[in-house]
Amino acid sequence: MSVFLDFEEPIADLFEQLEKAEKTASKGKVDMTETIEGLKKQIELTQKEVYKDLTPWQKVQTSRHPERPYALGYISALTNDNFIELHGDRNVKDDKAMVGGFGDIDGRSVMFIGQQKGINTKLRQFRNFGMPNPEGYRKALRLMKLAEKFNKPVVCLIDTPGAYPGLEAEERGQGEAIARNLMEMAQLKVPVICIVIGEGASGGALGIGVGDRVLMLENTWYSVISPESCSSILWRSWEHKEKAASALNLTADLMLKNKLIDGIIQEPSGGAHSNYDQMFAIVKREIMKHLEELDRIEPEERITQRIDKFCAMGYSEE
Amino acid sequence: MSWFKRAKSGVQTPTKDKKETPEGLWYKCRSCKHVMPSEDHSGNLWVCENCGFHERIGSIEYFRILFDDNKFTELNRNLSSGDPLKFEDTKKYTDRLNSSQKKTGLVDAIRTASGKIEGNQVVIGCMDFNFIGGSMGSVVGEKIARAIDYSLKKKVPFIMISKSGGARMMEAAFSLMQMAKTSAKLSLLAKAGIPYISLLTDPTTGGVTASYAMLGDLNIAEPGALIGFAGPRVVKETIGKDLPEGFQTSEFLLEHGFLDYIVERKELKSNLAKLLKLLKN
Numbered sequence: 001m002s003v004f005l006d007f008e009e010p011i012a013d014l015f016e017q018l019e020k021a022e023k024t025a026s027k028g029k030v031d032m033t034e035t036i037e038g039l040k041k042q043i044e045l046t047q048k049e050v051y052k053d054l055t056p057w058q059k060v061q062t063s064r065h066p067e068r069p070y071a072l073g074y075i076s077a078l079t080n081d082n083f084i085e086l087h088g089d090r091n092v093k094d095d096k097a098m099v100g101g102f103g104d105i106d107g108r109s110v111m112f113i114g115q116q117k118g119i120n121t122k123l124r125q126f127r128n129f130g131m132p133n134p135e136g137y138r139k140a141l142r143l144m145k146l147a148e149k150f151n152k153p154v155v156c157l158i159d160t161p162g163a164y165p166g167l168e169a170e171e172r173g174q175g176e177a178i179a180r181n182l183m184e185m186a187q188l189k190v191p192v193i194c195i196v197i198g199e200g201a202s203g204g205a206l207g208i209g210v211g212d213r214v215l216m217l218e219n220t221w222y223s224v225i226s227p228e229s230c231s232s233i234l235w236r237s238w239e240h241k242e243k244a245a246s247a248l249n250l251t252a253d254l255m256l257k258n259k260l261i262d263g264i265i266q267e268p269s270g271g272a273h274s275n276y277d278q279m280f281a282i283v284k285r286e287i288m289k290h291l292e293e294l295d296r297i298e299p300e301e302r303i304t305q306r307i308d309k310f311c312a313m314g315y316s317e318e
Numbered sequence: 319m320s321w322f323k324r325a326k327s328g329v330q331t332p333t334k335d336k337k338e339t340p341e342g343l344w345y346k347c348r349s350c351k352h353v354m355p356s357e358d359h360s361g362n363l364w365v366c367e368n369c370g371f372h373e374r375i376g377s378i379e380y381f382r383i384l385f386d387d388n389k390f391t392e393l394n395r396n397l398s399s400g401d402p403l404k405f406e407d408t409k410k411y412t413d414r415l416n417s418s419q420k421k422t423g424l425v426d427a428i429r430t431a432s433g434k435i436e437g438n439q440v441v442i443g444c445m446d447f448n449f450i451g452g453s454m455g456s457v458v459g460e461k462i463a464r465a466i467d468y469s470l471k472k473k474v475p476f477i478m479i480s481k482s483g484g485a486r487m488m489e490a491a492f493s494l495m496q497m498a499k500t501s502a503k504l505s506l507l508a509k510a511g512i513p514y515i516s517l518l519t520d521p522t523t524g525g526v527t528a529s530y531a532m533l534g535d536l537n538i539a540e541p542g543a544l545i546g547f548a549g550p551r552v553v554k555e556t557i558g559k560d561l562p563e564g565f566q567t568s569e570f571l572l573e574h575g576f577l578d579y580i581v582e583r584k585e586l587k588s589n590l591a592k593l594l595k596l597l598k599n
Binding site: 164165166167169170171172173174175176178179180182183184186202203207209210222223225230233234235244247248249250255258260306307310311313314315316 | 394396397398399400402403405406407408456457459460463485486487489490491492493494495496497498499501502503504505506508509524525527528529530531532533546547548552553556557561565566574575576
């Protein structure tokens with residue numbers, strides 16, 4: 001780990017000490033084994049302590065941690081690299097912010113689709129910061145239809161700060177592309193599992209988010225607007241982002257409480273970025289569990305349940 | 319002494335005491351500044367007689383324009399918003415709702431009704447922009463869902479008149495999920511082969527564009543309406559330069575292939591009637 005969020009400072013200090021101890025140990029003059037072991041244990045405890053009670057805003061920060069695993073990281077780990085990436089929407093171009101393809105997970109073929117962020121400055125630009133254009137949503141829909149044709153389940157990994165609000169995106173119908181996906185996903189005959197692995201910003205997230213199971217990792221957010229934009233619209237300044245994050249009820253626990261998602265996936269004690277292998281193993285287990293449940297439901301019944309679930313969302317009085 | 323000499327010097331009337339012309343006698347066009355009597359303006363279906371600018375109107379006016387003899391049955395009239403998140407920014411959400419209800423006499427940002435257009439039975443949903451920017455919250459989603467259910471049950475076409483700034487932030491993810499809800503319901507209508515006509519009016523943006531407004535079997539629009547996913551200000555900030563003229567207007571969308579046609583308000587009723595007949599016979 002090399003990047004630490006402001007509230008991770010106690011963890012950062014320990015990592016610094018650990019690094020020093022390891023350096024000393026490498027010189028071979030002093031036996032540091034005990035110190036190193038002690039520090040590692042302390043790191044684990046501190047991580048647990050720090051991550052136990054994150055505020056909504058801190059969870060938003062964690063969801064954007066630059067070392068958090070992204071869609072292709074998950075796909076590659078879940079499929080043991082037994083994955084073929086597919087490209088293009090067959091109309092305009094290949095959107096690099098939306099990835100997808102068939103992969104093998106424990107002997108079973110699955111269509112993976114997800115928004116992809118870049119892991120360094122150059123790749124972040126290449127991936128357009130995980131903000132798809134309309135062709136990204138149309139590519140996703142093409143892949144979903146492909147999965148339906150060959151009767152393979154769909155797993156969507158959601159991680160986007162929003163659909164791209166650019167000039168060409170508008171020309172090519174960003175709204176129509178997302179809308180089409182919502183309607184088509186409601187009727188997909190194969191099981192659909194959607195997992196928010198990072199940021200779930202508004203329509204850009206929902207555009208691949210209509211599933212039989214919608215799950216959120218513990219330290220992610222999902223809402224109609226980012227806390228910063230919400231703050232700038234309602235309070236006319238970005239200063240109130242913490243307040244906005246709380247007001248929006250955007251964390252996994254509150255989304256579940258409000259019956260807007262189906263479940264929460266626990267993260268390792270220091271967040272998804274602290275232990276990739278553990279995070280991937282947990283996500284794999286969850287996907288397999290839910291696929292097994294969904295397999296037992298007839299396709300038509302699954303569609304009805306999916307539609308009924310979304311139709312029950314909301315809060316009004318008569 | 320001259321008749322026109324001021325008896326007192328230095329008379330200054332504070333703004334609040336100034337005598338205004340009674341509200342509503344005259345209408346000044348927002349586009350060409352042409353002034354006309356309000357009566358003429360409404361008689362011309364709130365379209366400027368000089369430049370053809372379509373002024374924003376609400377469900378009351380659209381229902382009056384479209385339904386035969388202004389006769390219709392309103393559906394789920396009393397469905398109203400709750401405040402599940404106890405949302406509060408500079409103002410409480412419940413206060414916003416109450417003051418909007420008082421100001422507009424409406425319950426929320428949409429009304430749905432069944433009635434006839436030149437004898438053709440239809441269900442119409444129409445949004446009201448003057449209710450919190452026509453924003454889509456749970457009530458808007460639920461009323462559309464129920465209107466579609468009604469269409470399905472009675473096997474009559476569904477017409478949606480959109481006019482909205484997008485999702486209602488004060489209902490956070492509840493409002494986001496109305497996009498999925500309405501789109502899912504529309505998939506049932508599509509499956510049943512019942513026509514859905516979407517009329518986009520000024521303005522239609524955000525989550526409304528990214529759900530039901532763009533999903534019509536036919537997407538039609540009034541002239542000059544602002545239609546887009548991201549608002550023009552956001553797009554401008556993103557690209558860092560001025561937007562081309564006519565960007566995100568109905569005409570722009572027609573040119574890029576997202577609308578079937580543009581219809582002027584005075585032709586709206588006869589056009590819809592013609593269309594409904596073509597779809598039926």
